[in-house]
Amino acid sequence: MKLTLRVWRQRNAEEPGAMATYEVDGISADMSFLEMLDTLNEELTLAGDEPVAFDHDCREGICGACSLVINGDAHGPERTTTCQLHMRSFADGDTIDIEPWRASAFPVIKDLVVDRSSFDRIIQSGGYISAATGTAPDAHATPVPKPDADFAFEHAECIGCGACVAACPNGSAMLFTSAKVNHLNVLPQGAPERETRVLDMVAQMDDEGFGGCTLTGECATACPKGIPLPSIAAMNKEWLRATRKVRR
């Protein structure tokens, strides 16, 4: 199939960017969206132009590197990562708009590549259980009820791609932050740091310049791993509980 691509091109963080239009031909429906971009990049390289920069790595939907807004949707029309989106979701002759994640906490590095280190700093502020190597008791010492283990897993599935922030009209990171808080706070192993974890992570999230949550639900709709919207309410509950318990 033949497509018209309108792609955000921006040389670096300082210079302004703009949409550029390209035509690609001979695209197979079995190609992934990124393989379609590979095709474009091969052509651009041979023509002596700089290929379009985009983050990608595992190309199997788990590393969370790929991050394109396609026709206004984070990761495109299907509920998956950009790398697992296939060209069969588009029709011959389509015009496709490709833009980077937009949020002030995710500044553009080049073209479609953004800096998501703010997510790392949120995790650094408390998204862990302090269990130094070698200090662990036997794995069966503390049974974890299956519903709790499943709840933890459901939230631990987050791949940190940032689609929630990209989709949110407020650039809010509440879904991302709540996924990690809920994963760790429901587990007995996470209990000792339960209060400080949620308070510190929310504070870091605010410091990074993410917006607040107005519960539009766009984040959960865009999430390729299906982190549910009530995850945010669960974190709010944890936060209020912690605010009552901890005197700072």
Place this chain on the structure above:
Amino acid sequence: MPDYTQYRTGEPVTDTKAPDGPVAERWDTRRFQAKLVNPANRRKHTVIVVGTGLAGGAAGATLAEQGYHVVQFCFQDSPRRAHSVAAQGGINAAKNYRNDGDSIHRLFYDTVKGGDFRARESNVHRLAQISVEIIDQCVAQGVPFAREYGGLLDNRSFGGVQVSRTFYARGQTGQQLLLGAYQALSRQIASGGVELHARTEMLDLIVVDGKARGIVARDLVTGKIDTYFADAVVLATGGYGNVFYLSTNAMNSNATAVWRAHRRGAYFANPCFTQIHPTCIPRTGDHQSKLTLMSESLRNDGRIWVPKAKGDDRPANKIPEDERDYYLERIYPAFGNLVPRDIASRAAKNVCDEGRGVGPGGQGVYLDFAEAIGRMGRKAVEAKYGNLFDMYQRITDEDPYTVPMRIYPAVHYTMGGLWVDYDLSTTVPGLFAIGEANFSDHGANRLGASALMQGLADGYFVLPSTINDYLARHPHTDTVDEAHPAVAEAVAETEDRINLLLSVDGDRTPDSFHREIGELMWEYCGMARTEDGLRKALARIPEIREEFWRRIKVPGTGEQFNQSLEKANRIVDYLELAELMCLDALHRAESCGGHFRAESQTPDGEAERRDEEFSYAAAWEFTATGGAPVLHKEDLVFEYVHPTQRSYA
């Protein structure tokens, strides 16, 4: 320069660190013998860790917990994206929670045997011992392993073994374990114990006065080339499967760090030992950029078959039961669909070579869940494999609940890597290699769910113990001088290479070269290798290399974010590593594990090992680009698990 294949055999290489005595006591003995660094002095020692996967992440976190100053690197934008994240199936541990006869000794035995007797007993036993601690550690960190209704951990059995010792987190075990290590690392970054450089790629090793003292790295955002110094350097940079272009590795996984270390004096061991994974989604066309693995756990319930007749192109559902060949169950009745990976892959290749393959180009076999859905019900199958089925459907647009999956083998893991001793030290003092980057524990074939185990064992437990000994014995009081000739040389070489890549301005893209070398390797150094084919490849590789430096085109500059430059620079190293892999495959005229030499097979077509000639690890020493390397043999001694022809029939 002598012909590349005219390699010389040098002094044997020996592992001087593994203690003698009963195998079960060696790790304790070694830890007791090792010198320690006073906790108060650890802060003064800097350790560079390159890579943030399971091995690197775990090592960085643990070393910082011990009090060392860790400077860590990853080329990804975040440590959480290292390719360990993609491991699906699980992690082995000899917990014997199922009371099904498992033990440390059995895991040890299975791993040595599964590796086709080309691994070190001491290392493998240590791995089996540590496996139980890993599970404890991960649970304490909050890794949400699958649990049963009683709240205890669930286990399943995994390719090549008959006990249930695999712990898992749905089909995302690697992700969950990596996030555990990433979170531990994040905690250390926050406390200042680890200084992290993300989007920074190591491009060379700095060796001063015979010791590894630092690295040259490029900031991938600004393009700035910088030097970083330390008292020891740890490479946790993963495997080199991307030499094959199409593999299950991430697009950016690469061999540059290990290859540059090899060029600086670290021996490279068993480079030809690559694992071809039997259950990957077949390729669909020339545009294919990577292959996707379907967890081998699918083989627990799926049945593998092809039509009995050649060229039978009826849809799977139209082929009656008695015209199907469940070839693994037929040839290996005891293990059936659960035979080790190398055997399953080769069997798939054989039936496809016979013309009985299915799907486009006949490059595929069926993995059928009809029987499992009948037996367990669709709901149970969904609960167990739902996410894998979804992934398959997304990629192929076929519904595996109604149409059998199609699978084909693909390059997945490299057992070879930098040669290390029992302490995980390479032949360059102060340079350590952990995880897939080293060659240590899997011999010629890795068992399923063992890579995660080894990565975490190395990172959490082995390296943090053994590196103490090195640091205690080499108390560096000096700092490395930027102007030292060795530093200046490493920086200049790196800059020259980058400038050359940018200045050729030819007419071929980096990907076109990568694809070419990959296809050559898959053809001649893939699932079955012959002397003839390997010689062809060895003749062709220098030609491709020469063409590369004449025709490569890299747009843009070096002082910016430039993904073409990153790619091209990695291909430079593939073009050298590929040559060594072929030479290693050529010299090892036996079949063993993932390395199948067509000349060495039993009358019924099974791999034939030749222990009297090849019971050694081949450690190669670099001489010059395209120059014949020197072979150092490390003899393998088997005191506990006696080599037998592997039989899974």
Place this chain on the structure above:
Amino acid sequence: MTRTLWDSTVGKKTIMAVTGLVMLGYLVAHMVGNLKIFFGPGEFDGYAHWLRTMGEPVLHYEWALWIVRVGLVAAVVLHGVSAYQLSRRDIRARPAKYVHKKPRSSYATRTMRWGGIILALFIVWHILDLTTGTVHTSFEAGHPYQNVIDTFSTWYGNVIYIVAVLAMGLHVQHGFWSAAQTLGVGNATRDRVLKTLANLLAAALTVGFISVPVAVMTGVVS
């Protein structure tokens, strides 16, 4: 704790949720009081007088009413300031818009923001109209029944009021559910109940409030 609340986005949302619920409680009482207009001027004016004497003899005349007024003003100010600050922050967090626009993505947020502004303006109008009588053409203190009839006898009085009530309905519908999420009451199983409750509350308030101008316009109340 106060600082934690005020400095955090989650805390400010909590303040908005709590003040929102306070105002919601007031609206329910207000709406019930309004319905007394259907029972004639005696009952309606008597009720208005009682509002001033409630709490007696413990409290002095109008003290209770002033306590309520002060409480409400505090709620409105906290709610409004939080909303303003959060909105500023949200807009700063997404400075660049997507070229390819998706209108649906900000529907709820926009209705809340515009609805909030409309309601704030209406409250000012409403007080000037029926409490102080400043903008009322024929205001007579102590005769609320007649004042209400007069207000709803002008076209603009009806338009302003009905628009505001509709905005209030939408605001309550999303706001109530939203407050439940902010206060951590929401979860997957309770979601349907909360949404239904929000719809019922919004519908009851809208119908209750609008019934008065409709009754005046149709002559049911005169």
